[in-house]
Structures are given as C-alpha cells and as structure tokens.
Amino acid sequence: MLGFVNWHWHYEFQLTYVVRGTISVFLDQRIIDLHEGQGVYINPEVLHMIRDRYDTDAMFISLDVSPRLLTSFPNSVFERSYVKPVFRSSAADAVVLDPGVSWQKRMLDSAKSIEQVYKRKDFGWELAVCSSLYSLWNELVCHLQESLAEDDAPAAEVARQRRSQRIKDTLAYIREHYAQKLTLDEIAAHLHLSTNECCRFFKKNMNCTLFEYITEYRLGKSMELLEHTDLPVSQIAYETGFGSSSYFIEKFRKNVGTTPAAFRKAGR
Known part of the structure; x- marks a missing residue:
C-alpha cells in the first residue's frame, strides 16, 4: 500500500489514536508527530493527511x-453552546491528546471504548456509543472553554478560510479530472493564479509538489481498481490518467514497492 491517508477533508469530526509506532499528521502548515498511545481530535472540514x-x-x-x-436537533442548546463554537474555533482544528494528561486520557479512553463497542455491537451498543461520545465531548469543551470564547482576529480568520478553500478547490479539480491529462497551466488557470504561484502555494500548504500529489492520487485509484475489478493493467493505466502501461508500472513500482500485477495477486 502507499502507507498513508492522503490529503482530504470531511464533514465529520475525527478522533485518531496511535496503536503502534509513530505517525505524522499534516494540517494547515503544521506537522504533528504522534507516538503510540497518543491521539488527536480534528475539526470538520479541516484538511489533513496522515503518514x-x-x-x-x-x-x-x-x-x-x-x-x-x-x-440532538437543529438550533438546540447543544448545537448553539457546545458544538458550533468548537467547529468555529481554529484552536480546536487539531487538539493533541496525550495519555499523560488526565482529561486527554479520558478522551482517548472514550474513543477506544467507542471503537470497541462499535465492533462488538452488543444489544444497546448505540446507547453506549452516544454515552461515551458525550463524555468525550464534555472533556473537550470544558478544557477549550476560554479559547472558544475568543474569536480569531477577523483578518487572520478570513485569510485562513480563503487559503483552505483554495486548497480544497485544487484538490476537487484534481479529483474530478485525474483520469485526463492534467497540465500546470490548466490547474493554475482554474485557481486564477500564475503557474509559479500555483506551485509555490501548493508546496507550501501541502508538503508535496502538485504533481507528486496527482501521482499519489492516481496510484490510490489504480489500487482500488486492481483490488476490486478484473480490468487489465493497460486499461487501469488509461483510466487513472497515466497514459501508458510502462509509465504506470514504473510509478507503481517506485511508490508501492511492487508491480501492479503482483499487488493484485497478493490481495487475492
């Protein structure tokens, strides 16, 4: 496998904890290293990558x-007082959780309990999940209370949101057109940037070059097709934007460490 979860965002909030080894979480020009036992809370719609x-x-x-x-329901006291303020706060975009800090350990324990209960699905598991979820959220909100009351400086927040939206627009364009031939001129024109500024902006915010991301995204799509279809390698190369089988195999071997055919065989 590629060994990482590429840049993405979602409308759910995320809790991640490390079971073994060390991972790096990339988000908004930050890199957070997490070791075994540690975790992180990530707000909805925050761009991030895990390696x-x-x-x-x-x-x-x-x-x-x-x-x-x-x-509970729209405009409830839970939404107004305890959920939306967290989602609006840049201080809550990524909260590192360390088992050496008592309230953070309780959050980690709640997250582990949710995962275990969800896997077992004993009678009443939905109630147990919600109970652990509210306990977890209570810890987060209580310990972010002061920062939630402080609005970000308007200019800084507007700039942050504009940068985040530009990144999302870039990724959305790539995901829509990855199967086609993509040029720097086309992507820069879509973003209303010069080609130099487009490259600089992407590298600064994504910790990789534009075309490194495109290759990794195409490889991820090709791996899905290798695992779940019987399409020939040549057709997969074409459908994922590599253009030729030889180029696809070369990139696959370099990034995944094996050939597409061997990868398909190992998964079956």
Missing part, C-alpha cells in the same frame, strides 16, 4: 463522527 512517520509498520485507528450525534 507513517518512519515508513515502518505504524498502526492507528480513526473514528469519523457525524456532528448530528451531538446536536
């Missing part, structure tokens, strides 16, 4: 949770 820190055999578990499990 194995040392390319070894790290293992982590991520829980993506719909805010609707907390809000």
Whole structure:
C-alpha cells in the first residue's frame, strides 16, 4: 500500500489514536508527530493527511463522527453552546491528546471504548456509543472553554478560510479530472493564479509538489481498481490518467514497492 491517508477533508469530526509506532499528521502548515498511545481530535472540514512517520509498520485507528450525534436537533442548546463554537474555533482544528494528561486520557479512553463497542455491537451498543461520545465531548469543551470564547482576529480568520478553500478547490479539480491529462497551466488557470504561484502555494500548504500529489492520487485509484475489478493493467493505466502501461508500472513500482500485477495477486 502507499502507507498513508492522503490529503482530504470531511464533514465529520475525527478522533485518531496511535496503536503502534509513530505517525505524522499534516494540517494547515503544521506537522504533528504522534507516538503510540497518543491521539488527536480534528475539526470538520479541516484538511489533513496522515503518514507513517518512519515508513515502518505504524498502526492507528480513526473514528469519523457525524456532528448530528451531538446536536440532538437543529438550533438546540447543544448545537448553539457546545458544538458550533468548537467547529468555529481554529484552536480546536487539531487538539493533541496525550495519555499523560488526565482529561486527554479520558478522551482517548472514550474513543477506544467507542471503537470497541462499535465492533462488538452488543444489544444497546448505540446507547453506549452516544454515552461515551458525550463524555468525550464534555472533556473537550470544558478544557477549550476560554479559547472558544475568543474569536480569531477577523483578518487572520478570513485569510485562513480563503487559503483552505483554495486548497480544497485544487484538490476537487484534481479529483474530478485525474483520469485526463492534467497540465500546470490548466490547474493554475482554474485557481486564477500564475503557474509559479500555483506551485509555490501548493508546496507550501501541502508538503508535496502538485504533481507528486496527482501521482499519489492516481496510484490510490489504480489500487482500488486492481483490488476490486478484473480490468487489465493497460486499461487501469488509461483510466487513472497515466497514459501508458510502462509509465504506470514504473510509478507503481517506485511508490508501492511492487508491480501492479503482483499487488493484485497478493490481495487475492
């Protein structure tokens, strides 16, 4: 496998904890290293990527949770006072959780309990999940209370949101057109940037070059097709934008460490 979860965002909030090894979480020009036993809370719609820190055999578990499990109903006191303020706060975009800090350990324990209860699915498991979820959220809100009351400086927050939206627009364009030939001129024109500024902006915010991301995204799509279809390698190369079988095999071997055919065989 590619060994990482590429840049993405979602409308759920996320809780990730490390079971083994060390991982790096990339988000908004920050890199957070998490070791075994540690975790992180990530706000909805925050761009992030997770990689194995040392390319070894790290293992982590991520829980993506719909805010609707907390809000009860639209405009409820839960939504107004305890959920939306967290989602609006940049201080809550990424909160590191360390088992050496008592309230953070309680959050980690609640996250582990949710994962275990969800896997077993004994009678009443939904109630148990919600109970642990509210306990977890209470810890987070109480210990972020002061920062939630402080609004970000308007200019800084507007700039942050504009940068985040530009990144999302870039990724959305790539995901829509990855199967086609993509040029720097086309992507820069879509973003209304010069080609130099487009490259600089992407590298600064994504910790990789534009075309490194495109290659990794195409490889991820090709791996899905290798695992779940019987399409020939040549057709997969074409459908994922590589253009030729030889180029696809070359990139696959370099990034995944094996050939597409061997990868398909190992998964069956």
